[in-house]
Amino acid sequence: MSQVLHTPPPIQATADDDLAALAARHGLSVSGARPTVPQYVRQLWARRHFITAFATAKLTAQYSEAKLGQVWQVMTPLLNAAVYYFIFGVLLNTKHGVPDYIPFLVTGVFIWTFTQSSIMAGTRAISGNLGLVRALHFPRAALPISFALQQLQQLLFSMAALIVILLCFGVPVAASWLLVLPVLLLQFVFNAGVSMVMARMGAKTPDIAQLMPFLLRTWMYVSGVMWSIDKLTKKDNLPHVVTVLLQSNPAAVYIDLMRYALIDSFHSRQLPPHVWATATGWALLAGIGGFIYFWKAEETYGRG
Numbered sequence: 001m002s003q004v005l006h007t008p009p010p011i012q013a014t015a016d017d018d019l020a021a022l023a024a025r026h027g028l029s030v031s032g033a034r035p036t037v038p039q040y041v042r043q044l045w046a047r048r049h050f051i052t053a054f055a056t057a058k059l060t061a062q063y064s065e066a067k068l069g070q071v072w073q074v075m076t077p078l079l080n081a082a083v084y085y086f087i088f089g090v091l092l093n094t095k096h097g098v099p100d101y102i103p104f105l106v107t108g109v110f111i112w113t114f115t116q117s118s119i120m121a122g123t124r125a126i127s128g129n130l131g132l133v134r135a136l137h138f139p140r141a142a143l144p145i146s147f148a149l150q151q152l153q154q155l156l157f158s159m160a161a162l163i164v165i166l167l168c169f170g171v172p173v174a175a176s177w178l179l180v181l182p183v184l185l186l187q188f189v190f191n192a193g194v195s196m197v198m199a200r201m202g203a204k205t206p207d208i209a210q211l212m213p214f215l216l217r218t219w220m221y222v223s224g225v226m227w228s229i230d231k232l233t234k235k236d237n238l239p240h241v242v243t244v245l246l247q248s249n250p251a252a253v254y255i256d257l258m259r260y261a262l263i264d265s266f267h268s269r270q271l272p273p274h275v276w277a278t279a280t281g282w283a284l285l286a287g288i289g290g291f292i293y294f295w296k297a298e299e300t301y302g303r304g
Contacts, residue, residue, distance in 0.1 A: 121147035122195025126203035133302035179261035193290030247272035
């Protein structure tokens, strides 16, 4: 007698919504899913000690192989300032009519270097740390923020040299020096926001890092680092739209505010109109906008 084998009927595939409901009942979530903005902020705050320690470690290791070590944190912007003084102050005579030109120039170089270095480091924050991104689970915004914090720490070292330069050139200590704190806070928020924008772009297109030095150098030349925007904008033959663009340039705004805070010969009439509102607006626009822009691609970093 032959035995008939009956194949059991195929099990019906569970619908996606049933699977989602099942996962929800057991507290499961999609691996690597992007958290909400409030959750993301809480995750960043929970890792604030990591962000600080990572920034400090990067700063310490930056010149670890150089014989002068951390002295280069001050020497590098000072040497840049010396080169710019020779080229622009002496050869091109941009120092003409600018009181306290050396403090004026050094302040501009130090504050510009803070923005430039933050953006350059932020551009490589993801693409240059793929091993860390792929190995550990943490909010990826911690990387560009920590690089901006690293540059802030480096600026604070440089500020000590800047204070010595100001005093050597007869710039007196004044109550306006307290304005350095809000200026640095606004500039840090701006730098961190732009760094997050560039980190997302650099993660997708690493070649952007090769283009950034040229863009940043062009930005520096129109930011009044080596020359006075106030003197140029007072010329009658300058189109009004150019004047507005120069005065609204965020890098120039933070440089001028720092000069106003530290140099007594740099007066409030040399500042662009509504300068504090402009500085705050740029910080909020870059900080919040850059954060949201970076967060929207959170689940894509380190993949592909």
